[in-house]
Amino acid sequence: xxxxxxxxxxxxxxxxxxxxxxxxxxxxxxxxxxxxxxxxxxxxxxxxxxxxxxxxxxxxxxxxxxxxxxxxxxxxxxxxxxxxxxxxxxxxxxxxxxxxxxxxxxxxxxxxxxxxxxxxxxxxxxxxxxxxxxxxxxxxxxxxxxxxxxxxxxxxxxxxxxxxxxxxxxxxxxxxxxxxxxxxxxxxxxxxxxxxxxxxxxxxxxxxxxxxxxxxxxxxxxxxxxxxxxxxxxxxxxxxxxxxxxxxxxxxxxxxxxxxxxxxxxxxxxxxxxxxxxxxxxxxxxxxxxxxxxxxxxxxxxxxxxxxxxxxxxxxxxxxxxxxxxxxxxxxxxxxxxxxxxxxxxxxxxxxxxxxxxxxxxxxxxxxxxxxxxxxxxxxxxxxxxxxxxxxxxxxxxxxxxxxxxxxxxxxxxxxxxxxxxxxxxxxxxxxxxxxxxxxxxxxxxxxxxxxxxxxxxxxxxxxxxxxxxxxxxxxxxxxxxxxxxxxxxxxxxxxxxxxxxxxxxxxxxxxxxxxxxxxxxxxxxxxxxxxxxxxxxxxxxxxxxxxxxxxxxxxxxxxxxxxxxxxxxxxxxxxxxxxxxxxxxxxxxxxxxxxxxxxxxxxxxxxxxxxxxxxxxxxxxxxxxxxxxxxxxxxxxxxxxxxxxxxxxxxxxxxxxxxxxxxxxxxxxxxxxxxx
RNA sequence: GCCCCGUUAGCUCAGUGGUAGAGCACUCGCCUUGUAAGCGAGCGGUCGUCCGUUCAAUCCGGACACGGGGCUCCA
Numbered sequence: 018x019x020x021x022x023x024x025x026x027x028x029x030x031x032x033x034x035x036x037x038x039x040x041x042x043x044x045x046x047x048x049x050x051x052x053x054x055x056x057x058x059x060x061x062x063x064x065x066x067x068x069x070x071x072x073x074x075x076x077x078x079x080x081x082x083x084x085x086x087x088x089x090x091x092x093x094x095x096x097x098x099x100x101x102x103x104x105x106x107x108x109x110x111x112x113x114x115x116x117x118x119x120x121x122x123x124x125x126x127x128x129x130x131x132x133x134x135x136x137x138x139x140x141x142x143x144x145x146x147x148x149x150x151x152x153x154x155x156x157x158x159x160x161x162x163x164x165x166x167x168x169x170x171x172x173x174x175x176x177x178x179x180x181x182x183x184x185x186x187x188x189x190x191x192x193x194x195x196x197x198x199x200x201x202x203x204x205x206x207x208x209x210x211x212x213x214x215x216x217x218x219x220x221x222x223x224x225x226x227x228x229x230x231x232x233x234x235x236x237x238x239x240x241x242x243x244x245x246x247x248x249x250x251x252x253x254x255x256x257x258x259x260x261x262x263x264x265x266x267x268x269x270x271x272x273x274x275x276x277x278x279x280x281x282x283x284x285x286x287x288x289x290x291x292x293x294x295x296x297x298x299x300x301x302x303x304x305x306x307x308x309x310x311x312x313x314x315x316x317x318x319x320x321x322x323x324x325x326x327x328x329x330x331x332x333x334x335x336x337x338x339x340x341x342x343x344x345x346x347x348x349x350x351x352x353x354x355x356x357x358x359x360x361x362x363x364x365x366x367x368x369x370x371x372x373x374x375x376x377x378x379x380x381x382x383x384x385x386x387x388x389x390x391x392x393x394x395x396x397x398x399x400x401x402x403x404x405x406x407x408x409x410x411x412x413x414x415x416x417x418x419x420x421x422x423x424x425x426x427x428x429x430x431x432x433x434x435x436x437x438x439x440x441x442x443x444x445x446x447x448x449x450x451x452x453x454x455x456x457x458x459x460x461x462x463x464x465x466x467x468x469x470x471x472x473x474x475x476x477x478x479x480x481x482x483x484x485x486x487x488x489x490x491x492x493x494x495x496x497x498x499x500x501x502x503x504x505x506x507x508x509x510x511x512x513x514x515x516x517x518x519x520x521x522x523x524x525x526x527x528x529x530x531x532x533x534x535x536x537x538x539x540x541x542x543x544x545x546x547x548x549x550x551x552x553x554x555x556x557x558x559x560x561x562x563x564x565x566x567x568x569x570x571x572x573x574x575x576x577x578x579x580x581x582x583x584x585x586x587x588x589x590x591x592x593x594x595x596x597x598x599x600x601x602x603x604x605x606x607x608x609x610x611x612x613x614x615x616x617x618x619x620x621x622x623x624x625x626x627x628x629x630x631x632x633x634x635x636x637x638x639x640x641x642x643x644x645x646x647x648x649x650x651x652x653x654x655x656x657x658x659x660x661x662x663x664x665x666x667x668x669x670x671x672x673x674x675x676x677x678x679x680x681x682x683x684x685x686x687x688x689x690x691x692x693x694x
Numbered sequence: 695g696c697c698c699c700g701u702u703a704g705c706u707c708a709g710u711g712g713u714a715g716a717g718c719a720c721u722c723g724c725c726u727u728g729u730a731a732g733c734g735a736g737c738g739g740u741c742g743u744c745c746g747u748u749c750a751a752u753c754c755g756g757a758c759a760c761g762g763g764g765c766u767c768c769a
Contacts, residue, residue, distance in 0.1 A: 126698050236764030237697030244766045248697055251764075279761095283705075292742080292760050348769060368769060397769095402695055405767060499769050523769090550769095587726050614724095615731085622730040636728055646729075654729060 021068040038064050039222060042074050049074035050082050050226065051219045059085065061151055061219040077228070078258040087112035089149065089221040090139075090230045090256040091119045096199060096212040097138035098123075098252070101131075107214065108168050108240060108249045115266060116255035120238055122168065126250050127235040135252070136232045146225030147211060148200040151218055159194050159215060168240065168249075169215045199224070229263035230256035272513055278565035279408040285570050285627060287578075288409070288561075297406035297413030299558060304578035307607065308564075309557060311576050313394060316418050316443065316553060323439050325392035325420055330372035332396055336362040342371040343467065343531050347500050353400050369395035369419045370525075370550055374532045377423050377546075382536040387546060388424035388432050394557065395419045409562030410517070416557045422549040423534065426475075429547050433483040433505075433522060436551045440507060440520045441487065443553050447564060448573060448676050451510040453490035455518070456481055458503050460496030467500055468527050476524035476547075477503045483522075501527035504550075511567040519560060523550040571628040571650060574670045574678055581667055582624040583610040583645075586617050586636030593640045597633065597660060604668050625650060630678045631667055649678045 021034045025045060032041050038052045039062025051059045053073040054066065059081065066072060075082050091110035098105050098121055108120025127135070154162070156173055163169045173194065197216045200208040221227065232254040240246040257263040274280075282288045287305030290298065301309050317327060336355060339345040345352075348367060355362035366372070373391045382389065396416045405411055424432050444452065459466040459473050466473070484491045484505050498504055504523040508516045525548045528534075535543045554560035564572070574580055581601055583594040591612045601608040611620045617634065624632050632648040638657075639645050645663050648654040658666075670678050 128698090234763065235698080238765045239696080242766075244696065248765075250697085253764085290761090296760065344769070351767090351769080370769095399769085402767065404695065404697095404765080407762095411768075501769085504769095518768095584729085586728050589726080614726095616725095616727055618727085618729065619731050620729095625730055632729085634729065638728080648729065652730085656728085 021066070023066055023069075024071040026072070026074055034068070035065055038062055038066050038072055041066070041072070047074045048076055050077045050221050051075045051085050053081075059219050061149070062222045063151065064219075077226075078262070083256070083258065084112040085219060086221060086227065086258065087117035087254075087256045088216075089224070090227055090254060091117040092149070092197065092199070092212075092214055092216070092220065093139050093142050093224055093227065093230075094135065094232070094252060094254060095119045095121075095214060096142055097135050099212065100138055101135060106168060107166050108251075109172070110214075116233065116253060118238075118251050118253045120168075120240070120249040120251045122247070122249050126237070127252060132232045132235060132252065139230070139232075142199075143224045143227050143230075145201050146223045148198075148208065148223050149218075149220035150198040150200050151220075152196050152198060153193050154196050156194060159196065162196065162213070163215060166215075172215065227256060228258055229260045230254055231263060231267070269513060273515070273566075276513065276566045276569045277408075278410075278562040281565050281570040282409070285578075287565070295413070296403065297401060297411070299409060299412060299414070305561070307578040308572060308576050309561060312447075312554070312557065312561070312564075313418075315446070317392075317394075319439070319443060320392045320418075320420065323390075323435075324388075325390040328373065328376055328391050328393045330369060330376075330393060330395060331366075332398070333363045333365050334372070336364060338371045338375075339364060339366075341531055342368075342374070342528055343501065344368060344371070347465065351399050351401070353398050365398040366395075367397050367399050369393065369397065369417060370421055370528060370548070371532075373419075373421045374528060374534060374548070377421075377534055378532060382423075382534075382546075384425065384536050384538050384544070387536060388422045388428055389546075390420060390422045392418070392420040409558045409565075412556075412558050415559070417552050418554045418557065420551050420553075422551070423529075423536075423546040424549070425544065426547050429524065429549065430479050430483060432549055433479060433524070434486065436522050436549065437483050437487060437505065440522070440551070440553050444507065444509060444519065446674060447560075449509045449511070449519075449563075449567065452507050452519075453492060453516075454484045454487065455492045455494045455497070455506045455508055456484055456503070457494040457497030457499075457506065459498045463496065465500050466498065468502070472526045473503065476526060480505050480522070480524055499523055499525075501525045509563070511563060512569070513566075515566075517559070517563045519555045519563070520553050521551065521555060525550060568676075569628075571630075571677075573674060573676045574630040574667070575672075575674045577628070577630050578607065579609050579627065579629050580606050580671065581608040581631045581633055582620075582627075582629045583608060584617050584620045584624065584632055584634045585610070585612065586634065588612070588614075590635050590637065590640060594633065594635055597635075597645070600660075601664060601667070604664060606664075606667055606671070621648065630670070633663060651677065 019034050020031050023030050023032060023041065025041060026047065038060060042049050042052065051061060053075055054060050055071050059075060077083065077086055088111065095107055095110055102123055104124065106122040108122065110117065110119030159173050160170060195217060196213050197218055197220060198210050199212040201211045203209040232252060235250060235252045237248040238251040240249050255266060257266060282305065285304060286302050287308065288299050288301045291300060294300065321327065336345065352367045353365045355364050376391055377389060394416050396414065398414050401411060401413050406413065422432050458477055480503055502523050502525040504521050506518050507520040509519050510516055529545050529548055535545055538544045583598055585591045585594050591610065594610045598608045598610050621632060628650055630650055634646040634648055642657060644657045644659050646654060646656040647658045647663050
């Protein structure tokens with residue numbers, strides 16, 4: 018048998034022809050689940066390379082390796098479901114971030130008990146070490162073999178044109194149609210066919226190569242992602258390269274749950290959603306109110322420093338305004354229905370820009386005023402569908418830190434750069450420093466977008482350039498633009514790696530035209546400005562929720578509702594702490610004295626649970642010495658700290674906007690102006 | 695909007711076709727405490743709302759409200 022030459026992970030090798038890539042890698046002691054061939058498609062290990070092929074091993078603990086593992090596990094899931102529910106029809110079963118799913122058309126939804134049973138059956142299939150065996154079929158044969166699978170038949174018809182269906186490419190995405198057979202070693206040691214699925218592959222060599230998996234939940238999902246289609250029952254699962262990796266993932270989910278802003282909001286008495294008010298409508302309690310006010314005060318201050326004028330507008334408006342702005346035809350469905358009053362229809366506003374446009378238009382404008390920057394906390398109301406409302410991150414009443422910059426087209430690039438760097442510095446001040454940008458553009462095939470191609474092109478280029486200049490990662494988001502123009506959004510990673518859309522910058526040439534906005538140029542002519550929408554937090558509510566989860570409720574001292582809790586050891590020490598608290602208040606520090614009858618240990622517990630950054634504990638010895646014992650919420654404590662030093666330390670922490678109270682290096686802190694004496 | 699699940703004291707949750715319980719919180723009393731829960735007593739619920747079935751409904755059925763997990767959507 019002739020030999021062939023291969024390049025394996027960068028090194029040349031000679032092997033016998035007809036050797037599988039799995040055998041080649043095994044011979045070299047390389048662990049892999051699939052192989053990339055000639056820099057292109059991933060292949061099963063059973064694939065046989067030809068002379069001159071370049072092979073890269075794909076280990077299981079890589080993104081691609083896990084995707085193969087998860088897709089293979091999805092097949093095991095589907096086989097288990099069809100064994101237990103022979104009438105179940107198959108939808109699709111792709112890998113997703115951190116896991117996989119498979120959709121089924123079944124008589125009744127799966128219960129948690131069903132999932133346990135299915136998972137048990139899956140473990141049996143894994144134990145059987147079934148082979149995944151690839152087989153190329155013609156369309157005609159595939160139709161014959163899958164005659165009982167209506168959804169698969171539909172996919173065969175879509176082959177090549179299924180790109181619009183997320184997940185479907187793993188079934189029929191290749192150039193040729195393939196079926197993967199699951200083969201089990203029978204009693205007489207021969208391989209017998211136990212299950213098969215239309216699939217592009219690749220797969221693990223056998224089900225026995227699945228190290229760790231777990232079914233997570235079931236839910237309904239529309240076939241091919243359209244709410245016009247039938248709903249299928251989807252089972253979500255996750256699979257990992259080891260039990261340890263699976264456990265780490267489950268731990269992360271538990272941590273996310275522990276950080277859930279809805280739970281923390283209740284535990285720390287920050288906000289609630291009273292049924293009596295309605296779904297998606299938040300009330301902030303006093304402690305949440307402190308955080309919200311500090312956030313707003315800071316952002317307002319920064320806007321003023323950056324040249325914005327603070328304005329105010331009402332919550333409702335006559336219908337005509339939203340016709341002029343162009344919003345109504347597109348977004349009537351997501352606005353609260355109109356109120357009829359004295360012959361006019363009034364709408365709760367769902368956006369602030371039309372009102373700012375009226376401020377711009379309220380008198381003649383000169384080019385000398387541009388860029389004219391208007392800013393406010395504008396409360397808007399959006400009738401989000403009942404199923405999408407979620408805590409603070411998706412609400413029906415929200416307040417945007419909304420700004421609009423009116424400028425000449427020539428000024429726009431500089432203005433956008435200015436806004437972008439402003440946004441990034443602001444986010445960093447709030448402790449978010451891990452983000453990337455997204456550029457949302459128009460979808461040419463949709464009629465949702467208005468304006469000329471040239472204007473869109475210009476606007477998109479300007480945004481793209483500003484985004485690229487930051488050096489941050491830029492991810493395209495085709496079709497995600499607003500109807501009036503493209504946008505950049507800032508996606509921030511929180512403390513456990515989830516991403517959230519926060520700030521946005523949108524370039525708008527349509528509304529200035531709709532409102533007939535104009536300014537007088539230096540040559541005396543009337544010109545139309547462009548407007549740039551931007552929101553730094555996005556919405557105060559969502560930003561509040563994200564911050565809460567980012568810090569798991571342990572807000573930095575400058576944001577913490579209570580910055581210092583004073584804890585007396587004996588009741589006669591209360592007076593001493595009351596006086597100390599007065600001094601702290603005089604320094605603008607938010608302080609409470611816990612004068613309840615509880616033991617001091619219990620008071621410490623309570624302050625810890627409330628994530629208060631500083632505790633000042635004082636007993637007879639401290640009173641004697643004019644000192645306190647300073648305890649930080651990380652458990653570190655220093656005893657016998659002179660009162661003046663303790664106060665100074667707290668005010669320095671606040672002024673420096675430190676994330677965690679820094680006990681040990683107070684000298685390293687930037688002293689605030691008030692503390693220089 | 696669609697599918698599934700849930701709703702019992704302020705919170706977390708038991709429980710039953712014959713109108714209910716625990717822990718924490720809260721109130722009061724005792725204790726005077728040195729770095730993550732001292733002891734005791736008490737208060738507190740038309741069992742989400744409405745309509746049905748039943749001699750009798752917190753429990754069974756339906757509708758609605760609110761919440762949760764997804765889908766779809768997100769100016």
